[in-house]
Amino acid sequence: MKPSLLLSTMLLCVAVEVQAEAQIVEPHLDVPLEMSITADLSFTLLWREVSESRCPERVTCVWEGEVGGIFDVLGTGQDRLSISLTRHHNGDDRATATAGDLQLRLLEVTPNPQEAAAITRTEYRARLMVAPAGEELPDAITAVQRRTWAELKHQETGP
Numbered sequence: 001m002k003p004s005l006l007l008s009t010m011l012l013c014v015a016v017e018v019q020a021e022a023q024i025v026e027p028h029l030d031v032p033l034e035m036s037i038t039a040d041l042s043f044t045l046l047w048r049e050v051s052e053s054r055c056p057e058r059v060t061c062v063w064e065g066e067v068g069g070i071f072d073v074l075g076t077g078q079d080r081l082s083i084s085l086t087r088h089h090n091g092d093d094r095a096t097a098t099a100g101d102l103q104l105r106l107l108e109v110t111p112n113p114q115e116a117a118a119i120t121r122t123e124y125r126a127r128l129m130v131a132p133a134g135e136e137l138p139d140a141i142t143a144v145q146r147r148t149w150a151e152l153k154h155q156e157t158g159p
Helices: 002-018 149-157
Strands: 023-025 033-038 041-052 066-074 081-088 096-099 102-110 125-132
Touching (some): 041 102, 066 102, 081 102
Antiparallel strands (some): 102 125
16 A cells, blocks of 8 residues: 555655646737746746848748847846747757746747838747756747648748
């Protein structure tokens, strides 16, 4: 009887650890986002700068460009940590960074640039995956929930 009680206790502990899975958040520029990954890991995320060099839609460019920004993380056991995340159209290592006890991955930034219209700061939205440091982050294709594989492939190859 005691071995099964021990096994049940071990399984319960594993279940509690699994609850700290990666979460997808959508910060807006200049708007603090307070969140919690686990009971012990609460923080505030602030997207304070955007860097935009993507090619506008329906324009032929030599280079498709990239997008990213500076994100501040407050309350992860340290003072304010600033990290830079940059996403190339098919991703790269600069899209993922560690800040204190957190990992962050930039999945996408919307809206896409248009040929004739400038994007205002209030229009920008980011999609980030946030998880405890050391946690295995799913790849970007799995994490982008609003788009199907066909839509992503169409975006890469164009109309």
